[in-house]
Amino acid sequence: MSNREGRLRTVDLARVAGLSTQQVRNYEDAGVLPPAGRTDAGYRVFGERHRDALLTYRALQPGYGAVTATRVMRAVHDGDVAGALALVDAAHAALHEERVSLRAAGEALEALAGRDAAAPPDRSGDGPGEPDGRHGPHGPDGRHGPRGLRIGEVAALVGVRTSALRxxxxxxxxxxxxxxxxxxxxxxxxxxxDARVVRALRRSHHLFDHIRPVLDDLRRAGSSEALRTAVEARGRALTARTRSMLAGAAALHAYLE
Known part of the structure; x- marks a missing residue:
């Protein structure tokens, strides 16, 4: 595969990763690879370092995506290792936020399934205000009439103050x-x-920014079972991505060493 003195031609490097020679040239131009040497005739000359860089980039791609992987490798080759690691940290932080939202969705599904029925009502609310015990024309029993329920009725059903609903x-x-x-x-x-979901997630100290996408998903899915299927699929995808990120980080560590 290589020629004299361990040198690699563009085509040799392309074969290592199953790429076209033009992709290899593009990667060098983008900073994914260190600058290549040149022969007297102007042909690119690569070495083991370039091969390692290419394989590291390819290992980073599945977990971090092409954009982040490119930025990481460019930072490394610019001598900014701290900046490269900061990009890795940011990607892991974003993945953690996805997991927090996923956990919130799981807890919401448990609440909808009635698994928290044994928990005592939480009347602390999320803001100041006096309880509103007044009932509309449909009474306090939770039955939905043609016009729905008033705020006091919903507060009693969910177990919060009316101020929390507001x-x-x-x-x-x-x-x-x-x-x-x-x-x-x-x-x-x-x-x-939706109010039951919010109450359950607030009891678990989830922020509004974590609750909002759960409600959006639930409304989009149309049912708790459809959301459960989506949550399970998302969980599997996050697990696969985490493993890919670990593999990519290990390759990057080896390359930096």
Missing amino acids: VWEEAGLLVPGRERGTGYRVYGPADVR
């Missing part, structure tokens, strides 16, 4: 309808479901 609405987590004429909030079955 805070969640201001944060964009709940979007109840409004009654014509009076302007009173009207909650349908999906709104009550």
